[in-house]
Amino acid sequence: MSRTSRAKNAFTEPPEELIPRVLWHLGRLPGIGPKSAERMLHFLMDAPSTEVLGLADSLRELKERIHRCRQCCAPTEEAICSLCRDPKRDPSIICVVEHPRDLAVIDRAGRFRGHYHVLYGRISPLDGITPEQLTIDHLIDRIRQGTVKEVILATNPTLEGDGTSLYLSSVLGSFGTKITRLARGLPAGSSLEFANSQMLADALEGRREF
Amino acid sequence: MSRTSRAKNAFTEPPEELIPRVLWHLGRLPGIGPKSAERMLHFLMDAPSTEVLGLADSLRELKERIHRCRQCCAPTEEAICSLCRDPKRDPSIICVVEHPRDLAVIDRAGRFRGHYHVLYGRISPLDGITPEQLTIDHLIDRIRQGTVKEVILATNPTLEGDGTSLYLSSVLGSFGTKITRLARGLPAGSSLEFANSQMLADALEGRREF
Known part of the structure; x- marks a missing residue:
């Protein structure tokens, strides 16, 4: 999904004008088409300044403070992430x-x-x-x-x-x-009716004795 | 819609910690639930810095530069909006x-x-x-x-x-x-089958001679 979203306008530059620029940026988010972007724009124009600036600041901090854990490469604010530090x-x-x-x-x-x-x-x-x-x-x-x-x-x-x-x-x-x-087979809670041939092949191949 | 979204957590403060804070802010956008917010977060963590900072800056500018047109009250960057100025x-x-x-x-x-x-x-x-x-x-x-x-x-x-x-x-x-x-009646392109009683009442009441 994120790949398709990225591809949306991968080779274009953001527009100069403010409103089209906001729409352009919002439209690059995954799952956000032109209509959702416009709905968000109007929401943001209505919303209190503190809220929108809070969002803007948190995004800025996200890029400035988050980097890869030195051990597991997961995103973290510390040198070593909390999962790797958990005794x-x-x-x-x-x-x-x-x-x-x-x-x-x-x-x-x-x-x-x-x-x-x-x-x-x-x-x-x-x-x-x-x-x-x-x-x-x-x-x-x-x-x-x-x-x-x-x-x-x-x-x-x-x-x-x-x-x-x-x-x-x-x-x-x-x-x-x-x-x-990881094991492969039927997804729990599903129905055989909707299983495709690969799922069934995996389920049969990986069958276990009772 | 924007009203429901605003009501989501109208009385809570954004969390202190960065990642929950980004999720909190994204989750307030209209149409964005916890799953979409998380997908966006990961997209933003993967995305190039320039892109995320571009989004953050455009949001900040939105609040700083957009105000109401002195004539029609529509949001604009100028004193009088382009629609009102259009001769x-x-x-x-x-x-x-x-x-x-x-x-x-x-x-x-x-x-x-x-x-x-x-x-x-x-x-x-x-x-x-x-x-x-x-x-x-x-x-x-x-x-x-x-x-x-x-x-x-x-x-x-x-x-x-x-x-x-x-x-x-x-x-x-x-x-x-x-x-x-504005006139009220059947929406163009629809089917009578799906018209509710109010739509039909409006269509009958507002009927016009051929």
């Missing part, structure tokens, strides 16, 4: 995700209490994204330190996500660390 | 709307070439909005000058919009200016 979390298991938002989703589920590693993308030759542009070298450095017992590859269940996991498993294989990937 | 537009017809977004909608349709007047709301005793809080006094001043031949009341076709028009027609009636309101 209750197990540093010997690393869950590798494509994006910070994937980390947020997994962590909110509350079932994983290890550390993370954010790749910032997936290998995608068609988009010109090579392994060097991701944080793979940094992940290798972390594993080379010898304290990591298991790496869980939690890339997205897509062609490119799978390709990235395959690449990682071959690169990390030489360190003797256990490498796993 | 091709007819200043003897004023179209009265609730919000700047209504003005934009009507003007985009391209069928009205007169001037506008923005009320900034509608009379709503339940929400504590009285005629004094709208720009009605200013509208009376404009009509008192004697150059206005017709006032088109283009408030929304709702209970409160109709009430506001009724109030305006009684207040403005004494100036001898022609006062009209």
